Amino acid sequence: MATKSGRVISAEKPFRWKQALLKWEVFLVIIFIAVNIMNACISPYYMSVNGLFTATSSFLEKSFIVLPMAYVLLLGEIDISVGATVALSACMLGISFNAGMPMGAAVLICLLTGSLCGALNGLILTKFQELAPMIVTLGTQILFRGIAEILLTDQATGGFTKVAWFKNLYWGKVGPVPIMFLIFAVCAAVFGVIMHCTTFGRRMYAIGSNPLAAKYSGIHVQKIRFIIYTITGTFSAVTAIFLASGMGSARSNIASGYELEAISMAVLGGILTDGGKGNFPGAILAIFILGFLRYGLGLVNVASQLMMVIIGLLLIVVVMVPNLNLGRIFKKKETKA
Amino acid sequence: MKKKFNLKSITSSRETSLVIVLVLLCGFVQFRNSAFLTPGMIENLFKNYAVTMIMALGMMCVLLIGGIDIAVGSTLGFSGMCASLFLRDHTQMPAIVIFLISIAIGTICGALIGLVISYGKVPPIIATLGGMYVFRGLAYLVAKNEWVSAYQFTDGYKDFAQSKYLGFGLVNNLIIITILIYILFFIFFKWTTLGRKIYAVGSNAEAAEVSGIKIHRIKIMCYAILGFLTGLCGAIYTSLYASAQGDMGTGLEMDVIAACVVGGVSLNGGRGSVAGVFLGALTMAIVGRALPLIGVSQFWQTAIKGLIIIVAVILNVLAQRAIDKNNLKGREM
């Protein structure tokens, strides 16, 4: 910063202000507000409490994956098998339900399936640490979807709507607030607290910044990786439950492409793929930015082909622009010094 | 003395283990269905998987510098679609012009992504994820939701993928192109400074920068090379199938990446060889080709493919561990 004379306070204030503005979350809040204003301007249907809450249900079910995905990315790793895990868990849910089990048991089996899938990823990755997570999860992605295809062949497994409480998971509301939204809020809070207020969370940051240093400072790196991949599987199964509730049935080809959507949400939220960087609130904000943007554009019936172009550019530009700005500011500082 | 050394290096290389796996695989399939290893079948195999094989080389460039590109499927769709639309509206154009257009568009797409990654400091996975959406959307938009149908292509263009004039009447044109590109890249990576620079950047970017390599340029170049090959494949794809659809090439990126990784290219950068990529792509092609032939049920094919990828990469690791151990032993002695 500038020379330190007696006037410290006045010198620090603009500095802080600048620093705060540069913070990713503030940037996201600004975008979030901008998106909402834009949507409200282009569609008369946008600004209604009912409508907005209903809108959340069209993207919240996949947002459950974003929570653990944030952890995975924080470690500097990636998991692209989540979409297939969702499909496999949903299929297991349907199969066990239609085999005569009560819905509660079927839900447990679904969660178990998801956790097992995640654990398999974790197991391979911790036993063979040389392997890049991308390729292992690419393999398991194909494998899990393949197993779902073997189990269900070309059939759908359905009839979930007969169980009222299960259908309400996706469609039910408490007042204007969807049940799914409440559950998501609780999960997000728990994940956020773990990430920012516990030793487990600090350890994740440590591993993400420098796995070797983390290992030598006594952190059980492999154990933590295993746990996180398993959780990712579990929450893929949670997504599967909501998806199955929303559709009332399941097939082997559902949830394709969810992995990329989850990753883009997390990264937009500032949790970069390099690891060790990012805040949880950012990821949550990003979920709502992308979700509301899609909803708003959908309300005015923008062609989905164009929507792809807009979302793609947004993703690139939002991640790039602050990088460029930061670079410029740092340069100025250097020249001043 | 020299001979012995060579022999050892051959038997202990990763490629050998892949060759063995391939031979076993082919033998098994041949045993189950004797129609597998016939000249016609092999030609078909290479012809239909030329796209994956060529693109795997480009993907290797990108993986070598520690990047990744999941936009290639969309780039292929976009460049192929643009070229086909141009052909539809200018039927007098010779096939080569269409190929050049497709290649140019592909190269530009690749270079743009490279620019964003190197100068914009956007992580490769995000930049290419964005690119994937953008190029796919554009492919739909330029085509206005239409397809370019077989009758709208010129005969010269359609025949290119079926005739053998480049191969002097012996081998299909696409196979000749594939072979030429593989030879070129083999030379490029083995004996040119630029090729070695790519390895340098991938193994240790900072060291490479200190030693005077312009990292940004190398990065952009790698993505542009991939774009170039993808553009070429866009033209090959439309010529081979005599049809251009907005959604062509969807999911191709994963096949290409899988081919590279099975071929021993490391996703962390700096490691991988042209021969390995060739074998990896060949393995994926044979798997895709053989499963329907040996009467595996439709519903089991996906799972088996996934299993093969996992087993292949794990075997690769085990082989590498054994090699490292061996090397250590050699040093001790």
Next chain:
Amino acid sequence: MKKKLLSAILCAAMLASVLAGCGGNGGSGSSTGGDANAPAADEGEANAGDDASSPSDAGDDAEASSDGKESSGGDASYAILVKSAGNPYNKKMIEGFQEVMDAQGATCVVKEPEEASAEAQIKMINELVAQGISSIAIAGNDADALQPALEEAMNQGIKVCCMDSAVNADSRQLFVNQAGIEIIGETLMEAVYDITGGEGQWAILSATSQATNQNAWIDAMKQVMEDEKYAGLELVEVAYGDDEYQKSVDQTQALLTNYPDLKVICAPTTVGIMAAAKVLQDESSSVKLTGLGLPSEMADYIGADDTHSCPYMYLWNPIDIGRLTAYVSLALVDGSITGASGETFTAGDLGEYTISEAADGGTEVVLGPPFAFTPDNIEEWKNVY
């Protein structure tokens, strides 16, 4: 400096695309016109012009408190939701739908999901419900998975019909069937019988193993085959090309290799038949092809001689499906039909239609028998769709 420039360019590009999005919407996304019930010509103009983004400024005050129910009194708008974007068949269906709606001066909303999945369609149904649309015409990507979403829409007073690919009986009021399942089964079996000469091996190349209408047709064909007449025919395999070109090519070649005595391949899917036709023609195989395909895509392969792989094939007119669907939507909304069996209505120049019971327990109107594309008429049809 470079970076500044780069970021400026990208920002500009982004802004431009967003603007283009709003502008393009007027042209392709939703075409607005006057309204049947409460028309105001200048409103229609304004909507179609600059501020294309708000489809019903007029109904605004009427619908300020709306959750979608009041729309029938104000600005009625009709939505069509196809399987996916980027497919000329869907595009023709939309064109037919729009044509009728424009002629009636009704507002029409077009939705094309970026991928052919039920999830994407559920999202779009929710968006349509939020817009207070009057009716939804949908080509389902999944028969059952859309049920909760469509039931929710119907609870809001929205009329739901489906075309091309049915959703299950509980989630619709009416199905606009392009051709009866039995008729298609019989027609295709007859074609196979005719081309094989009554005996020999034949195979089916289908789309994805999950595609509802393909599976229904295949089942119908299998049923027809139990007849004595077809005893000489042997169905050796049902292969799935997943509606992907490359996979369909692989599957066709595998069929040729595995069954050297194969005489006919029947592909009841537009992508599959294209891929198969190309393979057969390139390899100058003696195997013949028939099925359901787009004339424009198949024009090169249809011919009576041995250099062409497909003697003839069938399809219906997607434009007519779109038009009939539009008339059904209009009739459902103005209350002249409810979707019960036995009701009749007039669909413009398409003529009179009667609603009948469908095989799945719901109701349907059948457009007509499939249309044969032969070497004689393909030249004139290939330019149409």
